[in-house]
Amino acid sequence: MSSQGTARAARIQAETTAAVQRADQRRTARRTAYADVIEQAQKMGDLYWKVNDAHADPDPESRTATLKDLRLRLRDAYATLRHLVRVVELEGPQEAAAAADRLRRSTSDNYQALEDMIGGEADAIQRFNECYAPFWERVVALVAIAREVLQEGAVPAPVPAPRARRPWARHRPGAGG
Template sequence: MQRSHDTAELYWKVSDAFLQTPDPQQQLARLEELRVELREAYAPLMQSVRVVALEGPAATADAAQAVQDAALKVNQCLWHITRGDADARDRFDVAEAAYRQCQARFVERARAATEAS
């Protein structure tokens, strides 16, 4: 669960960069920094998902995999933003909202699995 929260925190920072950095060059530099941080956070997230898939109940494993898949989509959108794709910001917002839904579902299922054991 912690890895999914760490990733969500970085997504909040991306949203903050859009809102709090009006200069386009500074915003692009900040987004690139965050993209690198997210890329570095993705490997531990993948490792955690593999552990859940091997050790957890199927419903929890499926929810963890959905978090990983959603994170990949958000990260791809951020990459497109840093490359100047005009529509990427809207896709990022949609993908980030989907990530949060997947994360909430995963946390719910992980807690239920923990309580059941």
């Protein structure tokens, strides 16, 4: 192989290695972003369960105090979720960003129902509980989209096909010429 061919092969190998590394870095960044949103949604889901427990407290003063504490905790959890969703929007792709944003938006009805529980509305707990299923469906949808995106990203980058050899580029001894 000529030095020109060796240099070209080395360049192709370097480009391929760099492309694989970039794809791996993008996949890792996306995986981290998706996992962070899903983990934060799980934390919010745990707080939603605690709202139900607090609502069952027979002492009205204790119930209201606990619900107010949970409201603050959910507000802080939402702020974190909002930030993490922005990271997913940055990392992409659009399909995952849209799913993460739908998840974020699905929390507003829960929060409003919690506010209404604190305000003493009788049907607020029922509305709160009805909000959980749509919220969790958004979590499951994000997991499915994230899995699909990450599996697509796990496919190795294609290796460029070598160019056709030019017959005049190299003289072979004994080839008649």
